[in-house]
Structure formats: C-alpha cells, structure tokens
Amino acid sequence: MCKKITPLFLFLVLGMLINTGCIREEEVETEEPVINPFMQYYNWRQAAPPVGKRQSDRRKLAWWNPYVDVNTKDIWPQMETSIQARNLTTTVLVLDALFEEGYGIINEDFWGGITFLLPDISTYQALSEFFEIWIKGTTGRIHIDIGSISEDLNANGLIDTEDRPVSGFTVGNGLLEQEEDVGLDGCPDEFEDGMGGSLLWDTNGDGIIDDDERKRADDDGDGLVDEDPVAVADSIYAGLYHYDRIYDGLRVPSEWLADSNDPNGDNFLNTQASNPAYSGNRNDNINGTEGNSKIQEGSYPDTEDLDGLGGIYPEVLNNYFTYSFQLDPNQPDFDPTLMIEATEYSDGTPTGWRLFRIPLTNFMLEGEKTASWDNVKHFRLWIDGLDGPQSDDGLNARIQIAGIEFGSNE
Numbered sequence: 024m025c026k027k028i029t030p031l032f033l034f035l036v037l038g039m040l041i042n043t044g045c046i047r048e049e050e051v052e053t054e055e056p057v058i059n060p061f062m063q064y065y066n067w068r069q070a071a072p073p074v075g076k077r078q079s080d081r082r083k084l085a086w087w088n089p090y091v092d093v094n095t096k097d098i099w100p101q102m103e104t105s106i107q108a109r110n111l112t113t114t115v116l117v118l119d120a121l122f123e124e125g126y127g128i129i130n131e132d133f134w135g136g137i138t139f140l141l142p143d144i145s146t147y148q149a150l151s152e153f154f155e156i157w158i159k160g161t162t163g164r165i166h167i168d169i170g171s172i173s174e175d176l177n178a179n180g181l182i183d184t185e186d187r188p189v190s191g192f193t194v195g196n197g198l199l200e201q202e203e204d205v206g207l208d209g210c211p212d213e214f215e216d217g218m219g220g221s222l223l224w225d226t227n228g229d230g231i232i233d234d235d236e237r238k239r240a241d242d243d244g245d246g247l248v249d250e251d252p253v254a255v256a257d258s259i260y261a262g263l264y265h266y267d268r269i270y271d272g273l274r275v276p277s278e279w280l281a282d283s284n285d286p287n288g289d290n291f292l293n294t295q296a297s298n299p300a301y302s303g304n305r306n307d308n309i310n311g312t313e314g315n316s317k318i319q320e321g322s323y324p325d326t327e328d329l330d331g332l333g334g335i336y337p338e339v340l341n342n343y344f345t346y347s348f349q350l351d352p353n354q355p356d357f358d359p360t361l362m363i364e365a366t367e368y369s370d371g372t373p374t375g376w377r378l379f380r381i382p383l384t385n386f387m388l389e390g391e392k393t394a395s396w397d398n399v400k401h402f403r404l405w406i407d408g409l410d411g412p413q414s415d416d417g418l419n420a421r422i423q424i425a426g427i428e429f430g431s432n433e
Contacts, residue, residue: 061139061402061427062114064088065320068329069310070136070403071173073166074341074389077132078178082122083288084135084406087306088114090295098157098376098425100368113425120163120406120420121307123413124281124288136405138172140329151396151429153382154346159375160422161351164408169386170343170394172401174327176207177219182337183207185312186324193335199316199324206289206313207325217286291315304416329401341390343401346381349408350422376425383429 060066064087072078092112095104104110118137122129154167176183185203186195195203205211210221280286291311295301315321327337349357364378388394409419 059114059426062088062116062424064116064309067116067137067139069176070138070405071176072178073134073136073168073345073403073405076134076405076407080133082120082129082133082135083124083307084137085117085119085121085305085307085310086137087117087119087295087309089117093425097374098159099366100374101366116424117306118404118406118420118422118424119305119307119418120409120422121417122409122419129409129419131408131410133409134405134407136166136403138329139402139404141400141402151383152431153380153429154386155378155380155426155428155430157376157378157425157427158350158422159377159425160420162409162411162420163351163406163422164347164349165422166345166347166403166405166407167381167386168343168345168389168401168403168405170390170399170401171338171340172343172403173339173341174329174337175339176327180336180339182326182328182335183209184324184326184328185209186326194333195324197324199322201316203324204314204316204321206287206311207327208287208289208313211313212285212287212290215286215289217280219287285313289313291317291321293318305418342392342394343389343399343403344383344386344394344396345389346386348379348381 067086069084072081093115095102095110095113098113098115102110120135122133122135156165156167158165174182184195185199185205185207186197187200187203188194189196208215208219208221214221216222281288282290288308289311290308291314292308294303294306294308312321312325315325328334330338332338348361351357352359361379361381362377363380366374366376368374383396404424406420406422411419413419414421
C-alpha cells in the first residue's frame, strides 16, 4: 500500500481557476508551484465561539506571516530545493496567544481561534481519509473544526460590519468609506468600552440614537443596553440626549486594558512591514480591523459576512466535525500515535517541526451533529489549555503551521 497525499489547497486553487474560466479542466497539470491559501494570514478571520466555549473566555490571538518566508530546509532538511523549483522558502502561518494581555492570570478555559472560508471545491474532502498538519510548538491544545460554523462573533444576532447602511436601505454599498474604517466593533477608539463593544453613540450624526445604534451598544446581546444606567439609556433612546452627552455607559477600567487608547484592542498595525528593520519577532496588531484600509486586503469593509451573501443577519448554524489534540508531549493527554514524523537536521538536531495525522474517522460531530464530509463550508483552528505564565518573549504560546492537507491511502 502506498500513501497518496491529496492537498486540499491544490483543489481550492484549481477549483477557483476552473470555476472562473481561467483554465480548462484538461489543463490542470502544471509545474508551477501552487500557493497554499491556508498559509496566507489574510485569508483567515477571527472565529466565533465554538460550541461549549464562552465569548467572555475569548482572549487575544494574533495570526500572521513572517515578513521573510522561512527557509524550507529549516522545516524539511532532507527536501531537495532549487531556484527552478521555487521552493527555497516556505510561507508559514504563525499563531501567537496573548491570553494574559490586559487580563492578568489565565486559565485553561480561555481560548482564541480563527476561521477560513472553504470554496465549493472543498467537497473533494469526501474522498479523503485523514487530515495532516505540520506544526512547530509544544504548548496548548489544538482544535480543528470543519463544516458549517457560525459567523456571529459576539452572538448579537446581527452581521457586524463597517459598511454602514445607505440612506433608505438596511445594508451598505459594499465600499469602504474613510469614515467607516473603525473596526468590527462599529466605533472609533473614544467610544470603545473595553469589552469588544461600544458605548452608545450617534453613528450617523443625526442627533438621535436609533435602533441600529442601540443594538451596536448591546454588548452581551440580550437586547438591553444594560451597560448604561437604565434612566440614561431610556433617555438616550427617546432622543432626549445629544450624542455628545451620552458617555454614561460603563467602561472597563483603564488599568485592566493593554492599551487605554484602544480599549477594544482592534487598531491595525503591521509592525514588521512598517519597519523592515524591526529586530523583534512579534506582530500583535496585524489583525486589527480599525485603520486597516491602508493595506490591500483591508481596502473593503470588514464584516462578519464571510461568504459575502449579504443581508443583516449572520449565519449561525453550528454543524461540524471536530477533533482536538495536545501539543505538549509531557502532558498525560498527549497522543504519540498522531505524531508520525519529526524532522531533524543532518547532525540529528531536531528542527522542532512535527507532522500530525488524524484519521477523519476520529473526528466527532458537534452542534447539529448532521454534518457530512461532502458538504463543508468552514475550517476553524482554535487553541485552549494554556494555564502557564508568559514566556520570555511575552507570549503564552506560539504555534507555527507550515502545511494543512487532506490525504488518502491507495
């Protein structure tokens, strides 16, 4: 029996090209390298809470690509590389857990995750038998969710978006106006409450807090603006207060915040790209949705609407396959049978990169529990199980990923 690897990303790329008419199906064979979209940080979005996890236990997770790609032989020393093969370097996806930032002591229930939208071509997964992932990092527990996953990040029942409704309509124009680049929380820094929501404010400048603006300030999604004193909230709702007099809501104390000038921590900054001479190895704010219009992938309104179907209500269906595994070999729940390879340099020194292979039969159903492998839409990676202190570089964990594939045996 021989192992046949069928990379999901190859299907993704070829499928998109075939569907758009850029190539014909009989022309799919090529010697050109295929870019793995899973490894491009801008293809991922912050994840909605998994089934069984609380929004209040979400902590900051930064995901990014190193400004300079990793030397391929630092991952797979025995691989043959060349300029002609265009494989001298490899794009790596870095996940940095900053769970203590602004919160103090952490516990293993805290989590952070990201979601990837799969195109229709992902139905080829029905032909696969196992899932593989190359990982560098030995801290935390990795969770893999594949199927239909809620888009609603804060469980408020609305599609949070920077695209403000056009006059007379319930949706925006799909274009990012300069004043709209305030982030998914819907408000600039001075109105952020430090809990991921906004204090009541007049977003359209008409002097009245209307229903849409009231919903934006409902941090816990219970339909009430109970973050403000009842009398103040009622008065605001009745239009008795002008928008510049409504800062009576509760705000997280500034001493709890990592940055009191950015209470919700959503400001964009690509530290490495803005300063190539930067000698550090962090890029904590590259996923910020406020002020990210300066980059190409941020030149459209940030939105929870991952599939672009529009409307004002998000898809909230949770119906997916899930599997989790421990990265720390010293933990009792570490499963050595999943780790099928650990690469080494020629002198026997470990590279730190390990290959984990999970049979698809090991995945369990979650949510509605009717998911099928021939109809999956989202891919979510999230981590938890972090209860130790920050490392010397200020991180609670760093997990690097060099490859995600689905495969089969023949």
